[in-house]
Amino acid sequence: MASYNRVVLVGNLTRDIELRYIPSGLAVAEITIAVNDRRKTSSGEWVDEATFVDVTLWGRNAEVASEYLQKGSPLLVEGRLKLDRWETDGQKRSKLRVVGEKMQMLGSRTGGGSGGGSSHRAASQASEDHGAYDSDESYSADSSPRDAQPTGGGAGYDDPNIPF
Template identity: 35%
Template structure:
């Protein structure tokens, strides 16, 4: 039997600061509002921008890192899956669409996103092996001490 694929990749900017809550067991759940913008030309040649907003949820250590280091305006790369849900409120059924992230990378330099954070990759939540970049493609990270790494 063939399996389906549910994979989402977003590169966008945060519309507000992350919101982190903790379960009774102490696990972090961080919610991000990520904007992605596409540009196209209409029939008259005018550029039209369309912005889509995505609700992204990060769990555990990944959520803690996002809550600590991301801020409104930060650019980030999110990889995960789409999940649909629903709930009843006052007799009315509401539908939700969330991106459940299993990988997050902070993008941009020191001047972007309102903070002076070096670029980092957060660890994956699963046990799958991580692809290594060739040494020539890895960014030099000589501007911080090992104590600055949040994981």
């Protein structure tokens, strides 16, 4: 029988991240994400409901999250579900959590709004660490490729034989 275990969550951090290292030197961060759901009740009023999901980040994802994110920061996490089981005082317990494999910081890069207060410089550094596009470093409004785009005023622009 085939199986597929994949979770994608978008939410906000419920507390600041505490980074720790296991004896092998690998970074680990246990975080909780609040995922909000808004639905309409049978009486027609809107109700907001938050679901709190525990997520474990490992390695560089844990280090980057610890460095650039704080309580309230918006975050997208992709990973897999894992069921932890243990016994306490003779009672069997279990807890479902997400093992985060990919992480994307969301929000603005300017430090205002919903970006959780992170600075543009911090977000730019995180983007460089993950090879993401950094708009301020790689593009300027005066770049020459934009000048090469047709504007509609050139010779032959109204030619009826143009195939589009």
